Amino acid sequence: MSQQTLIGYISAIVVGIVIGLTGGGGSILTVPIFVYLFNIPTVLATSYSLFVVGATSLIGSLNHTLKKRVDFPVTLTFALPSFISVFLSRRFLVPALPDPLFQLNGFILPKNKALLYFFAIVMIMAARAMIRNERPEQGEAADGRPRYAGLALDGFAVGLLTGTIGAGGGFLIVPMLVLLAGLPIRRAVATSVLIIAVNSFVGFMGDIQHTTLDWNFLLPFTGLSVLGIFIGMYLAHYLAPGQLKKGFGWFVLAVACYILVNELHHLF
Template sequence: MSGQELFGYASAVVVGLVIGLAGGGGSILTVPIFVYVFHIPTVLATTYSLFVVGSTSLIGSVNHIWKKRVDLRVTLAFALPSFVSVYLSRRFLVPALPDPLVQYAQFSLSKSDAILYFFSIVMIIAARAMIHNDQPEQGEAADGRPRYRSLALDGLAVGLLTGTIGAGGGFLIVPMLVLLAGLPVHRAVATSVFIIAINSFVGFLGDIHHTNLNWNFLVPFTGLSIIGIFFGMYFARFVAPDKLKKGFGWFVLTVAFYMIIREIL
């Protein structure tokens, strides 16, 4: 095993650590790791990301459910539309995208490059939210009444994002649960982990019909990520969330610009 591969597997632990600490963000790391460290094709990397993040988040959500931190009613309102959106996008939309996606004169943009550019933009948006701590303390549901219609529409949008680029969308889900469902931040994080788990598995199910998977690689990587989430849930009790998010935000921003430069050059 090369040093680069060892670094990639070590990064799997960091993926789980981030999910355990922040309630999301793991997919922001998995896709670049798969593409640039293990040289896995982009579309397949998003499939692997869905499985790894889904499995890791599911383990984390069991602990949150046991401690009654997950709001199941809000989960249903947000997640059911999201499930439909993520499954249809993985099952039909992504395979139907032409390759190259854009062809004009001498310019050609492949499907893989387009997904990576879109992924980089999402990473920049997520990094900005983490650096500036764009976390509402209350919002439309400050009265304690969840806005179920708005939650459902946001669920559709997050499902499309998850299905297209393999990102769980935790950086979007947590603020929406605070803003539209009136959940305290710690319950929003716990509920987000559960939604990400099921969302990711639904997207993964949309892929297995037309994808050959390397389980000998995927299972060990996922296992290391699961180990990481236990560390993350433990350290979450001691680490200041604001400082953690800001530091991770700068890291994500650096990776996003690296991806853009790498694709341009």
């Protein structure tokens, strides 16, 4: 096993730890790990990411469910339109994107590269939210009455994002659950993990019919990520999630900048 591959497998544990500590965020690293450490094509990397994120988040959501932290009516309202959009995007939108995605006067933008640029931009958005620790204490639903129409629309939009880039979108889901459903932060995080788990698996199901998967690689990687979430949930009792989230945000920002610089360098 090469040093690069070993780092990749260790990174799987880190992904799980981050999800266990913060209720999300780790999924934003899975695609870069697959692309740069395992040399997996970007589109296939998003498929792998959906499975890993789904399985790891499912374990976390079971823990939150047993502790009665998940709001199931809000989950259903947000998740149903999200499930539809994530499945449709994986089953039809991503396969339908042309390759190359764009070409003009000798300039060619391959599909894999375009998805990486989009992913890097989303990573920057996620990093900004984590660094600023944007967790509003209350919002439109401060009166305790969830805005179900708004939740459904946001669910559909988050599903499109999840289906396109293969990440769970927790950095978007948690603020929406606070603002539009009036959930306390801890309950919003717990509910978000369940939504991420099911979203990811629904997206992955949209890939199965047109994607060849290396289960000998995917299952061990997922197992290490699941191990990581147990470590993360244990450490969450002793560490301050706010500071960890901010530090992780700077790390995500650095990875996003690396992706952009690396890809733009090869482009020009």
